[in-house]
Amino acid sequence: MDPIGASCFNLQIEENARANLDENDRKNEQLAEIICSVRSLSKYEGRSFRTLCPQIAAAAIAASYHIVVGIALAYSAILIPSISNETSTDGEIYATKTESSWIASTIVIVTPIGGITGGFIMDSYGRLNTLKLAVIPSVIGWIVIAMAQNVPMLIIGRMLTGIATSWGSSPAIVYITEIARVDMRGSLISFGPAYASLGMVLAFLKGWFLHWRTVAWMSLGYSVIPLILISFIIPESPAWLVSKGRVEEASKSLKWIHRNQPQPEHRTESLAELQLQLLQKEHQLKLEEESKKGNGFWTKAKLFLRPTGYKPLIILFGLFVFQQFSGIYITLFYSVTFLKETGSTVNPYLASILIGTVRCIMSCVNTYMLRTFHRRPLIMLSGVGMACCMLLSGFFTMWINNGTSTQKWVPTCLLLLYVITSMIGLLPIPWTMTAELFPIEIRGIAHSIAYSIANIVMFVSIQTFYSLEDLVGGIVGVQWFFAVVALMGSLYTFIFLPETHGKKLSEITNYFVNSSAIYLLSRNKNKTSQNKKPASRVPNKNIVKSNKQSEKLINDI
Structure with missing residues (x-):
């Protein structure tokens, strides 16, 4: 897993997918209604820094766990020279080249496990709750590393921190995607890779002056502080709350996120109330689509044979x-x-x-x-x-x-x-x-x-x-x-x-x-197929004219 690549640059997927509006006429009339809703919300959004402050704060706090992700990725670079046979500065643990390679690579092999389990937890219990749960394997893992008496303990500690990196990174990106203003989404998600790079720099800087056990103990703070901030400051994703039928909590979350937004002109509802209505429409549309399509395992598996x-x-x-x-x-x-x-x-x-x-x-x-x-x-x-x-x-x-x-x-x-x-x-x-x-x-x-x-x-x-x-x-x-x-x-x-x-x-x-x-x-055939348009296909005018914000929202749907 690359926190910089996987977190930051997956944003570009959204940019490339913006153009996919012609697919199935993008759900036709139901989407046209949502597009109109997005337009109306867009014009009501304040563009001042003050109106963005809650979203910036939420993004900065949600992504803060990426610091310890960066430390975990870079930690093997400062650990291995200290415990190798040739240059060991530790009186207790010595690692061969084979053992050192396991210490370095173990954090990577458990990433798919952490990603799959984290995905289920995130969908079932919420984005922020998954971030909170990431603290458990992180704290245990760093304690095991700091108190390690042999190489297997170091490997076990690295495995736990590897699972924690998955649980602590992906939910943060999903959360920011769901709470950020459309035109600010890319900038706010960049908190993740920036924090991860900062964590790498901190790991190397501390490894230069401190013992590797001290660095491990200090990493506990980078794991626990995000838990405290997430628990007491920012609200859960309103989109996830709506998907679970917790509309009242979603309303409170939206009021927190949009608390600095001005009252929309010529409307009795606040921007948070209008946003809640839109999220409910989106959720209803998803339910209708899922009821029409077969989502079984074998249905999906057969598509990979194409x-x-x-x-x-x-x-x-x-x-x-x-x-x-x-x-x-x-x-x-x-x-x-x-x-x-x-x-x-x-x-x-x-x-x-x-x-x-x-x-x-x-x-x-x-x-x-x-x-x-x-x-x-x-x-x-x-x-x-x-x-x-x-x-x-x-x-x-x-x-x-x-x-x-x-x-x-x-x-x-x-x-x-x-x-x-x-x-x-x-x-x-x-x-x-x-x-x-x-x-x-x-x-x-x-x-x-x-x-x-x-x-x-x-x-x-x-x-x-x-x-x-x-x-x-x-x-x-x-x-x-x-x-x-x-x-x-x-x-x-x-x-x-x-x-x-x-x-x-x-x-x-x-x-x-x-x-x-x-x-x-x-290449030549590809260019031809790209330029050729079916004569019978008439694009929906509402969709073609929709602005970038509505395009991005529809892609998320």
């Missing part, structure tokens, strides 16, 4: 293999160890702090890039840039080890450039495509499957780092291996990956139905 199911799943699997084995997450989980082995004279903890800071900055920059540029060129440019950085870093590492170069700062600079180029495309975009490539009928299930596959591949890549190092002859060979894989990822993208930027859901679906799995051989 080209729109298995083709994107195979393409994504290949893309995640190249993403993970190009070293993106290996250099995060083993950052301190990796930097030491390159021969750089820059303090590895300081360099790790810089890497975390760069990831944070680039996550914000990339939000703009993904909205502006096409997916395929970004991934190909990213892969080529990563390959160049790792290739040069490998050469400089070899020259430093041979004593033919004294420029020991160069590998660290190249690693920073490698992180920047990875954030351009190969790191974030595959996570966004886990939902972009699938039709709406199986999008939720397919996203979960693709997400689980990605984490399994990540587990394998992190787990096999030391074996890879032995296989290719040391850290120089590892860097060249990363360079080759990144370059192959660009080539794979050029040949197989379809473009989704600015495409309607129907266009993506038609591509997989009518085209070859090889994108290069299907």
Whole structure:
């Protein structure tokens, strides 16, 4: 799981799905009624900072657990150097390379379990209650790590914190999506990845000066403080409350969220009351749609036997293999160890702090890039840039080890450039495509499957780092291996990956139905199918003219 990629860049799915208004005429007349409701609410919303304050506060508090998520992800980088046989500073625990790889990768392998169970809990008991429950495995996990007397205790602690990261991240993003004003949704969700990057920086900074047990004890505070803030300050998601028939509580929640909104002109109801009416309409529409469609397991399973199911799943699997084995997450989980082995004279903890800071900055920059540029060129440019950085870093590492170069700062600079180029495309975009490539009928299930596959591949890549190092002859060979894989990822993208930027859901679906799995051989046909419109299809005027806010709301439905 990548808190920056999975949390922040899944926002782009919404931006690409805005254009999907022609699907089934978007529920025809019932949606037209809701569109009108959205328009009327939109014009009543105040646009001042004061009116946004409750939503900003709610988003900042709900996403605050991401800090400890970032700490958990980066923790192996400061733990492993302290307990390895060669450089151990701990008098009790010593870990072999195999044990160290398990310590680093365990947090990833339990992420799909946490995601699936967290999804059920979130739908059954609420978004904020799931965030509160995340504190339990987090606190227990960090205590086990802090008091660990052997490697199995460290692994168990990492497993618990891994489950907690899933329970504490996804519900926060869903909650913010449901309470945020439409035009501010992307900005408010960015609290999540920003907090996660901050957590990584804090982990590296503390690891530089403090013992790893002290860092674990301090992480308890980052787990408990969000619980207190969530419990006493912000209300539950009104959309979830309405879905459970708790209308009175939903009304109170909306009044809190919109308490600074002005009274709508020429209306007797407040904005909160109008919003409640709209949520009730949406919920009724969902119930009607569910009653018409078959939602059984086998009905969904059969859809994966269609080209729109298995083709994107195979393409994504290949893309995640190249993403993970190009070293993106290996250099995060083993950052301190990796930097030491390159021969750089820059303090590895300081360099790790810089890497975390760069990831944070680039996550914000990339939000703009993904909205502006096409997916395929970004991934190909990213892969080529990563390959160049790792290739040069490998050469400089070899020259430093041979004593033919004294420029020991160069590998660290190249690693920073490698992180920047990875954030351009190969790191974030595959996570966004886990939902972009699938039709709406199986999008939720397919996203979960693709997400689980990605984490399994990540587990394998992190787990096999030391074996890879032995296989290719040391850290120089590892860097060249990363360079080759990144370059192959660009080539794979050029040949197989379809473009989704600015495409309607129907266009993506038609591509997989009518085209070859090889994108290069299907490009002309794909363009033709995109430009061809059925003559008998007459778009609903109300829908075509709807503004962006109503489009986004309908996509959420």
